[in-house]
Amino acid sequence: MTEVFDAGFAADPWPTLARLRAEGGVHRIRTPDGPSAWLVTRYRDVRAGLLDDRLSTNVRRAGTDDYRGFTVPPSLLAFLLTEPADHARLRGIVTGELSPRRLAEWTRLAPTLVDSLLRELDSGTEVDLVEQLAVPLPAAVLGELLGLGEAERERLLDWANSTLLPAATPPRARDTLDTMRAIITATTEQARAVRADTLLGRLVAAHDDTGSPTADELAGLLFYLLFVWYEVLVDLIAGSVLTLLGRPDQLHILRTATEKHSAVDELLRYLSPQVLAGPRFAITDLTIGGHTIRAGQTVLLCLASANRDPETFDRPDELDLRRAPHAQLDLGYGPHSCLGNALVRTLAGTALDYLFTRWPGTTLTVDARDIAWRSGFRHRGPFTLPVELG
Ligand code: HEM
Numbered sequence: 502m503t504e505v506f507d508a509g510f511a512a513d514p515w516p517t518l519a520r521l522r523a524e525g526g527v528h529r530i531r532t533p534d535g536p537s538a539w540l541v542t543r544y545r546d547v548r549a550g551l552l553d554d555r556l557s558t559n560v561r562r563a564g565t566d567d568y569r570g571f572t573v574p575p576s577l578l579a580f581l582l583t584e585p586a587d588h589a590r591l592r593g594i595v596t597g598e599l600s601p602r603r604l605a606e607w608t609r610l611a612p613t614l615v616d617s618l619l620r621e622l623d624s625g626t627e628v629d630l631v632e633q634l635a636v637p638l639p640a641a642v643l644g645e646l647l648g649l650g651e652a653e654r655e656r657l658l659d660w661a662n663s664t665l666l667p668a669a670t671p672p673r674a675r676d677t678l679d680t681m682r683a684i685i686t687a688t689t690e691q692a693r694a695v696r697a698d699t700l701l702g703r704l705v706a707a708h709d710d711t712g713s714p715t716a717d718e719l720a721g722l723l724f725y726l727l728f729v730w731y732e733v734l735v736d737l738i739a740g741s742v743l744t745l746l747g748r749p750d751q752l753h754i755l756r757t758a759t760e761k762h763s764a765v766d767e768l769l770r771y772l773s774p775q776v777l778a779g780p781r782f783a784i785t786d787l788t789i790g791g792h793t794i795r796a797g798q799t800v801l802l803c804l805a806s807a808n809r810d811p812e813t814f815d816r817p818d819e820l821d822l823r824r825a826p827h828a829q830l831d832l833g834y835g836p837h838s839c840l841g842n843a844l845v846r847t848l849a850g851t852a853l854d855y856l857f858t859r860w861p862g863t864t865l866t867v868d869a870r871d872i873a874w875r876s877g878f879r880h881r882g883p884f885t886l887p888v889e890l891g
Contacts, residue, residue: 502537503528511877514776515818518542518806527790530801533878536568538780538799539792544810544830546790547778550802552835556781559584563782564797570780573678577685579714579721581779585836591718592840594707595726598700601843604646611851614641619859622890627866630886634856635739636661639731642848647726648699653688657727660684665735665875667884685723730841736774736875736882737845741765741853743872743883744772744820746865752857754822761850764822768849770829771820773805775880778833804830805881862891 505517505528521528526543541547550556558581563569575582580591597603618637622628640661644654660680663672672680692701693709701723708719745752755764781800786793794800807830809817814827832839839845857863866887873884 503530503540505530505540506533506878511874511881512872514805514877514881515809518803518809521803522806522810525790525792527792532568532801534568536566536799538568538801539789539794540801540803541789542803542806542810543790544807544813547802547804547807547830548828548834550781550789550800551778551830551833551837553781553787554585555783555785555787556800557584557784558588558779558781558837560780560782562784562797563799565795565799567797567799568780568801569799572674573724576717577681577721577724579718580725581721588836591714591722592836594704594714595722595840598703599840599844604843604847610645611642611848612855614638614645615852615855616859617641619856619890624860624891625889627887627889630742630888631735631739631883632662632666632885634852635735635742635882635886636665638738638848638852639734642734642844643727643731646844647688647701648692648697649688649701650691650695653684653691656680656684656687660728661731661735665732681724681728684727685720688723688727689719730839733775733880733882734845734848736880737769737772737849738852739883739886740772740774740881741768741849742856742888743865743869743886744768745853745857746863746888747869748820751820751822755850756854756857758822761854762846763824763826765846765849766827766829767820767822767824769831769845770808770814770827772881773808773831774882775831775833776803776805776877777879778802778804779837804833860890863888864891 510517521542526546528540529537530540531537541550560569561582571578583591618634637658640654640658643657664677688701689705692705696702704719704722708714714722755761758764781802783794783796783798783800785796811817832842832845866889874881875884
């Protein structure tokens with residue numbers, strides 16, 4: 502049994518992952534939560550795993566004491582508890598809503614959203630950009646995307662502040678869950694009352710008119726859209742700012758690029774804020790990298806490790822925002838790939854560009870090596886980002 506996720510892993514997972522790739526690529530590991538799982542680390546195995554229909558995301562297929570993923574009630578997991586046909590139907594509902602064309606309209610708002618968050622701050626001020634930018638930005642963006650009312654945006658931001666910022670007393674899991682449920686109910690009721698032509702308004706209308714999505718599926722979709730991807734968006738923004746502060750040459754490339762998507766893709770590859778894909782459960786015995794995985798066991802596909810595999814990427818440990826477009830895996834791949842990918846690329850590119858155009862002389866006020874990184878198991882990002890804006 503291999504122990505992988507030790508205290509230093511979040512800040513610097515790369516030596517461990519390189520060793521695991523070199524030592525066979527597939528390992529039986531203990532997760533930080535306790536239970537075991539198979540960890541797959543080589544690019545070709547991870548990519549094949551994301552496409553393999555013998556690996557299900559449905560936790561009902563789990564058949565051993567292995568790691569099972571989110572410990573939240575099934576009513577919030579409708580999106581993940583589906584078998585392929587229902588999953589495709591649910592994806593279909595969201596795909597159109599998150600299409601690049603639809604998103605283009607409001608992602609132009611990104612500079613305005615960044616500006617409204619940072620407007621109060623003056624040059625020369627010391628701020629924590631995790632607290633002032635990375636955490637509130639997704640709430641503002643999701644508020645626009647879903648069409649949330651003021652009160653619901655405030656509640657979402659309160660949830661994010663209480664769960665993502667360092668706190669003397671971290672909230673208990675049950676309190677967090679109750680808050681998430683309350684936000685889902687309030688946002689749904691508000692959308693129903695207003696009957697607005699927004700993403701959420703259309704989802705609620707589709708439920709009311711056709712029964713698809715069902716009530717549980719609607720709650721599951723909102724759980725996914727509001728909460729599941731919130732933290733990794735924070736991690737991407739904060740990790741990118743931290744990295745670019747130490748790499749003026751790369752920042753220059755980002756700022757002068759007319760199209761920022763490939764630069765963001767390289768930041769996603771290099772930082773891999775989403776360390777693992779969601780757990781997969783083998784529905785039959787199968788072999789990966791020469792290891793037999795038994796039906797019911799859990800497989801963790803390590804996106805971060807795949808993204809630094811030297812068999813796929815030349816100079817994998819180097820950040821090079823001029824790299825030719827590549828198939829990094831941090832937004833997943835195949836039937837479960839990220840539906841927010843256009844949003845993520847546009848938002849991160851615009852937000853970073855805007856931040857450093859307005860404050861080109863921004864500097865860290867501490868040594869980058871002293872910054873603590875959160876989690877490291879499912880995702881990774883800096884906890885704080887103390888800077889002087891300039
Ligand atoms: C930096 C930010 C993000 C990263 C790195 C990311 C990454 C991923 C990854 C790796 C998957 C595939 C999971 C798997 O195969 O188990 C995924 C799926 C998904 N993402 Fe994202 N995501 C991000 C932001 C977002 C945002 C902002 C949204 C929407 C508002 C979103 C919506 C989704 C949805 C709906 C799926 C589920 C697709 C499915 O299971 O069919 N993501 N994302």
